[in-house]
Amino acid sequence: MKTLSFHFGLFLIIVSGSFAWTSPVAIKDAKIHTMAGPVIEKGTIVFDNGKILAVGSDVKPPADAKIIDGSGKIVMPGMIDANCHVGLEEISQVTASVDSSESTDPVTPQLYVMDGFFPESAAIPVTRRNGVTAGIISPDDINVFTGMSALVEFSGKRIDHIVLKGPIAMNVTLGEAPKTTFGPKNKMPMTRMGTAALLRKTLQEAREYGEKWKLYSEKGKEQKKNKEGAAKKPPEKDLKLEALQNVLNGKIPLVAAAHRVDDILTAIRIAEEFGIKKNLVINHGTDAYQIADLLSHEKIPVLVGPVTTQPDRMETLGAIYENASRLNKAGVLVAIQTSDAHNSRNLPYEAGLAVANGLPYEDALRSISANPAKIFHAEEEIGSLEVGKRANLILASGDPLEPRTEILSVFIGGEEMSDNSFQKEMWEKLKKN
Amino acid sequence: MNRFFVFLILSAAIINCRQALAEEIAIEHATLYTINGPAIPDGTILIKDGKILEVGTAVSVPSDAARIDAKGKFVMPGIIDTHSHMGVYAWPGVDANSDGNEMTDPISSQVDALDSVYPADPAFKRAAAGGVTTVQILPGSGNLIGGKAVTVHVIPNAITVDQMIFREAPRGIKMALGENPKRVYGSRNQIPSTRMGNFFLLREAFTKAQEYRDSLERYDQKKEGDPPAKNLKWETLVDVLNGKLLVHVHCYRADEMMRMIEIADEFKFKIASFQHSVEAYKVADILAQKKIAAATWADWWGFKLEAWNAIPWNAAYLVSKGVIVNMHSDSADIVQRLNVEAEKTLKYGMSEAEALKTITIYPAMMLGIDKYVGTLEIGKNADLVIYDGSPLSIYSHVVLTMINGKTTYRRETPTGAPTAHLVQQDQQ
Numbered sequence: 001m002k003t004l005s006f007h008f009g010l011f012l013i014i015v016s017g018s019f020a021w022t023s024p025v026a027i028k029d030a031k032i033h034t035m036a037g038p039v040i041e042k043g044t045i046v047f048d049n050g051k052i053l054a055v056g057s058d059v060k061p062p063a064d065a066k067i068i069d070g071s072g073k074i075v076m077p078g079m080i081d082a083n084c085h086v087g088l089e090e091i092s093q094v095t096a097s098v099d100s101s102e103s104t105d106p107v108t109p110q111l112y113v114m115d116g117f118f119p120e121s122a123a124i125p126v127t128r129r130n131g132v133t134a135g136i137i138s139p140d141d142i143n144v145f146t147g148m149s150a151l152v153e154f155s156g157k158r159i160d161h162i163v164l165k166g167p168i169a170m171n172v173t174l175g176e177a178p179k180t181t182f183g184p185k186n187k188m189p190m191t192r193m194g195t196a197a198l199l200r201k202t203l204q205e206a207r208e209y210g211e212k213w214k215l216y217s218e219k220g221k222e223q224k225k226n227k228e229g230a231a232k233k234p235p236e237k238d239l240k241l242e243a244l245q246n247v248l249n250g251k252i253p254l255v256a257a258a259h260r261v262d263d264i265l266t267a268i269r270i271a272e273e274f275g276i277k278k279n280l281v282i283n284h285g286t287d288a289y290q291i292a293d294l295l296s297h298e299k300i301p302v303l304v305g306p307v308t309t310q311p312d313r314m315e316t317l318g319a320i321y322e323n324a325s326r327l328n329k330a331g332v333l334v335a336i337q338t339s340d341a342h343n344s345r346n347l348p349y350e351a352g353l354a355v356a357n358g359l360p361y362e363d364a365l366r367s368i369s370a371n372p373a374k375i376f377h378a379e380e381e382i383g384s385l386e387v388g389k390r391a392n393l394i395l396a397s398g399d400p401l402e403p404r405t406e407i408l409s410v411f412i413g414g415e416e417m418s419d420n421s422f423q424k425e426m427w428e429k430l431k432k433n
Numbered sequence: 434m435n436r437f438f439v440f441l442i443l444s445a446a447i448i449n450c451r452q453a454l455a456e457e458i459a460i461e462h463a464t465l466y467t468i469n470g471p472a473i474p475d476g477t478i479l480i481k482d483g484k485i486l487e488v489g490t491a492v493s494v495p496s497d498a499a500r501i502d503a504k505g506k507f508v509m510p511g512i513i514d515t516h517s518h519m520g521v522y523a524w525p526g527v528d529a530n531s532d533g534n535e536m537t538d539p540i541s542s543q544v545d546a547l548d549s550v551y552p553a554d555p556a557f558k559r560a561a562a563g564g565v566t567t568v569q570i571l572p573g574s575g576n577l578i579g580g581k582a583v584t585v586h587v588i589p590n591a592i593t594v595d596q597m598i599f600r601e602a603p604r605g606i607k608m609a610l611g612e613n614p615k616r617v618y619g620s621r622n623q624i625p626s627t628r629m630g631n632f633f634l635l636r637e638a639f640t641k642a643q644e645y646r647d648s649l650e651r652y653d654q655k656k657e658g659d660p661p662a663k664n665l666k667w668e669t670l671v672d673v674l675n676g677k678l679l680v681h682v683h684c685y686r687a688d689e690m691m692r693m694i695e696i697a698d699e700f701k702f703k704i705a706s707f708q709h710s711v712e713a714y715k716v717a718d719i720l721a722q723k724k725i726a727a728a729t730w731a732d733w734w735g736f737k738l739e740a741w742n743a744i745p746w747n748a749a750y751l752v753s754k755g756v757i758v759n760m761h762s763d764s765a766d767i768v769q770r771l772n773v774e775a776e777k778t779l780k781y782g783m784s785e786a787e788a789l790k791t792i793t794i795y796p797a798m799m800l801g802i803d804k805y806v807g808t809l810e811i812g813k814n815a816d817l818v819i820y821d822g823s824p825l826s827i828y829s830h831v832v833l834t835m836i837n838g839k840t841t842y843r844r845e846t847p848t849g850a851p852t853a854h855l856v857q858q859d860q861q
Contacts, residue, residue, distance in 0.1 A: 122735070310524070310765065403776045423734070
């Protein structure tokens with residue numbers, strides 16, 4: 001029996017890939033931002049087998065631990081980009097390398113980003129080097145229903161080892177993008193009315209579809225119980241409407257990309273009509289600060305960003321740098337995001353810029369760690385440094401939100417990541433010549 | 434009688450004007466990053482007639498000077514950006530505002546960005562709020578020769594572009610290599626659709642410009658027959674051949690830089706700068722030897738194939754090899770935070786002093802205006818920016834921006850929302 005459980009354990013280790021027979025690692029005497037309580041001015045964090053074993057100011061590292069001196073340095077959870085396209089867009093203008101937008105049909109809820117994700121993307125090590133260890137990978141905001149996103153770790157490992165949670169959310173787009181994509185093709189939506197109508201129509205069909213299947217399965221059970229003849233023919237499968245069931249039954253959030261206040265309100269109105277307002281998340285929310293009290297009252301989180309959004313388009317004319325800080329002050333749960341593939345590495349500086357514009361420092365750190373984890377219901381796994389959580393953390397030479405700061409070590413699932421990247425390789429080559 | 438009144442009013446106006454200009458301004462107790470020397474703690478700058486009168490720790494301030502107490506603050510020269518499309522792609526970015534690329538002929542030397550600049554572009558206000566005082570506005574990169582570039586003072590609320598032009602600055606011309614021109618015309622099945630096509634058309638254009646110059650010279654010598662017909666396209670390129678225009682070449686790849694240098698040598702003109710130059714590190718020694726400057730970003734990469742070999746060490750490495758580098762924006766967004774872009778390079782080997790030069794004196798040299806701006810030196814224009822913290826920090830705010838001694842931006846309240854205020858103005 002003992003042998004059996006040993007083998008079973010070994011099997012798990014091989015499958016998960018991120019576990020190894022290692023000794024624990026302890027980072028000693030660092031300033032630790034746990035995101036789960038006050039800052040530990042001088043403390044120690046111990047992790048092993050991918051999980052955090054201990055964290056605190058009076059923690060003694062185990063005798064066999066590999067010790068890293070953290071004095072004068074900063075530890076925080078690995079940053080999470082709450083909305084990015086890393087792995088979906090390798091070279092933006094080379095179509096063959098871009099899989100971020102299936103803009104052939106305005107309604108594509110059945111798409112799942114992991115079917116387009118490139119795990120060997122050169123952007124992953126580059127992004128990781130600035131302290132970003134995971135991201136919500138979402139399709140580009142083009143279609144009305146763009147598809148399902150996933151929470152992906154930036155370890156660069158094989159595709160079966162990097163998805164922390166997925167599908168994690170359903171994504172929809174309001175405002176300019178759908179109507180300017182499909183309008184010129186004389187296809188609905190050509191207007192905001194059209195977008196709203198497509199949202200309603202699709203959700204209504206999904207609801208009816210769900211009811212049909214529920215009825216079928218209940219009837220089936222009844223028939224079985226009453227030992228009646230052959231089962232009724234099942235309803236026809238529809239993968240689009242199937243994908244929306246988890247949204248309608250509240251299992252995954254509905255993330256609505258919207259900039260203008262009226263577009264945000266349209267998203268709230270439709271979510272309310274379908275009873276899923278409590279699972280609604282606003283993405284970008286450029287004008288959200290103008291209705292901060294309402295969003296706070298309705299407990300609707302906002303994925304702000306990028307913080308550098310400019311009043312350079314019709315739907316972003318209200319863009320201000322203080323969006324995140326105003327929302328946060330009103331009590332809205334705020335995450336910061338880049339909406340980018342190559343610039344996801346600038347996530348810490350997006351948060352730093354939010355601090356410069358009024359967001360309290362610890363809240364800024366939370367907006368790129370604990371808050372996105374909470375918004376996407378992954379807070380049991382990541383986002384803060386607590387015993388039992390996944391050891392995704394970074395060690396920085398100083399303030400991680402300041403561009404001059406060097407990220408010294410990056411741990412994902414307790415494993416120290418290489419700082420090598422395509423860019424670093426070219427730099428090394430240059431130095432040799 | 435009437436004339437006398439007019440004279441009176443005019444002289445009163447002139448006197449008023451003189452008085453306004455004669456007023457001295459003293460910025461006191463600041464840390465001064467003069468750029469041409471070490472930082473001066475607790476220093477004073479005295480400004481008169483829009484020029485820097487004195488800089489240092491032992492400046493005697495006249496009793497009637499306007500005083501700005503900058504205790505705990507940092508003063509440096511106003512930021513200069515060699516690559517801007519503000520005004521020619523005014524916000525919001527709708528077709529009606531798209532005036533930066535005359536993509537009807539790959540050789541469009543006859544057009545001038547000056548004729549497209551819309552002074553009411555709200556981006557100018559945000560650039561001023563980012564401490565920017567001078568930008569070169571260029572045509573886009575859809576054409577091989579995109580047209581003339583113009584250097585302007587970033588003056589928000591200007592009514593006409595004439596109020597913004599940096600009069601002492603030589604004019605520039607924009608050329609573009611690589612993907613953009615061949616994509617624009619290739620997609621229409623027109624030449625250029627390849628890099629071969631790009632370089633052929635450039636050679637052809639300069640050959641024609643040479644012939645045009647020769648015909649003008651022949652006519653000047655002999656004065657026989659009709660003068661050659663004016664050709665504005667070749668006229669501009671003759672100015673290139675005669676060294677009257679600074680040549681700024683949009684170019685990402687190192688191999689294309691080499692081809693372009695060959696053309697410049699063949700037609701005997703000088704390249705002032707390569708713009709974007711993400712692969713400049715591969716030919717740093719040649720750029721240093723040829724005295725060709727490089728304008729680049731801190732970390733942009735991957736948005737197109739020719740930007741694939743961009744590395745964040747580029748700027749620091751180029752500076753270490755003696756190349757003049759500008760941390761440029763090419764963006765009405767990034768232009769607001771060029772100090773932070775400069776800060777990014779610190780992590781890749783740049784010194785603080787050199788990082789500040791990449792947004793001040795180096796771009797001034799690239800635009801031929803280093804006699805007037807780029808350092809805090811006696812006699813130079815009072816173009817400066819005051820920060821409430823180190824300019825090389827993401828947390829620092831611009832407190833005040835000044836051009837020729839006149840305030841172009843002032844942060845109203847220390848914790849307020851100046852950008853929101855600006856946007857409200859913009860929307861009116």
